Amino acid sequence: MPLTAKQGQLLKELKRCKGELSGQDLHARLRKGSRPMGLATVYRHLRQLQQLGEVRCRHLPSGEALYAPAERDEHHLTCVDCGSTTTLESCPVHSVHLDAGQLGGFRPLFHTLEFFGLCGECQQRHQGAAG
Amino acid sequence: MPLTAKQGQLLKELKRCKGELSGQDLHARLRKGSRPMGLATVYRHLRQLQQLGEVRCRHLPSGEALYAPAERDEHHLTCVDCGSTTTLESCPVHSVHLDAGQLGGFRPLFHTLEFFGLCGECQQRHQGAAG
DNA sequence: TTGAGAATGATAATGGTTATCACAAGTTGT
DNA sequence: ACAACTTGTGATAACCATTATCATTCTCAA
Ligand SMILES: [Mn+2]
Ligand SMILES: [Mn+2]
Ligand SMILES: [Zn+2]
Ligand SMILES: [Zn+2]
Numbered sequence: 001m002p003l004t005a006k007q008g009q010l011l012k013e014l015k016r017c018k019g020e021l022s023g024q025d026l027h028a029r030l031r032k033g034s035r036p037m038g039l040a041t042v043y044r045h046l047r048q049l050q051q052l053g054e055v056r057c058r059h060l061p062s063g064e065a066l067y068a069p070a071e072r073d074e075h076h077l078t079c080v081d082c083g084s085t086t087t088l089e090s091c092p093v094h095s096v097h098l099d100a101g102q103l104g105g106f107r108p109l110f111h112t113l114e115f116f117g118l119c120g121e122c123q124q125r126h127q128g129a130a131g
Numbered sequence: 132m133p134l135t136a137k138q139g140q141l142l143k144e145l146k147r148c149k150g151e152l153s154g155q156d157l158h159a160r161l162r163k164g165s166r167p168m169g170l171a172t173v174y175r176h177l178r179q180l181q182q183l184g185e186v187r188c189r190h191l192p193s194g195e196a197l198y199a200p201a202e203r204d205e206h207h208l209t210c211v212d213c214g215s216t217t218t219l220e221s222c223p224v225h226s227v228h229l230d231a232g233q234l235g236g237f238r239p240l241f242h243t244l245e246f247f248g249l250c251g252e253c254q255q256r257h258q259g260a261a262g
Numbered sequence: 263t264t265g266a267g268a269a270t271g272a273t274a275a276t277g278g279t280t281a282t283c284a285c286a287a288g289t290t291g292t
Numbered sequence: 293a294c295a296a297c298t299t300g301t302g303a304t305a306a307c308c309a310t311t312a313t314c315a316t317t318c319t320c321a322a
Contacts, residue, residue: 039303040280086235106208275311
């Protein structure tokens, strides 16, 4: 089941970009180039590419969804106060094995692992008040 | 830094409930009982309780945020097609250690680990079309 | 009692995502 | 080539969870 032209175009743009992109970001980029793509089509194909295991997605605390090629196995530390994020150097669960009993027929395509907490700056800022 | 009365009330309601609750769910429950709480206050305290490490939150593919006591270290298999979720029996990263170099001053409060893929039913449904 | 500051909540505003639906493009059969 | 049908597309409207606003209420120390 090869990707359609529009799906390939979208995935190519995602891969070209170093970081993660929101649906809106992606639409803005694709709209600029030749062969623009409507917003509805962007979201449609993002969902389809997820179901094909080509794209993964995570949600910021703000609720905004960020997309990236599923092959990028990256995870983050996110501050629950200021929202700043830093990327981990490696995936801590790269090797975890889920046995068939737990899977129960489920076929994993990708995973999200995110650590939430307080960044150094926000800890200092709250020190005075919270002790 | 003990919790305020309203914060405690909210956390108590979260703990009383077996599953995860959305902000709207929580507001609906609290509104029924004596001592109702406004929607704005619910969301305010959910954020504060997250910053205190008392509450964690994850996002469904739909974007809806679900909250639970942070002490509940649960993770899920979620179908990217029908959205059904099943809970894992144990946390695969319960023991992972992030070294100080990776943390860089960051103080972890909780984590989310979610596996996305296709449930058994959806795999069968797509078999005919996709081969 | 009184006034400053914090907490509360009804309501409006925001904005990312999804649903609609009319149209374009592709496919099949004759 | 043509009609009949299916699939893909995208401008727009609708949705709805979350956030911002702001007037009111509460807290508590002076
Ligand atoms: Mn990983
Ligand atoms: Mn865990
Ligand atoms: Zn921070
Ligand atoms: Zn499914």
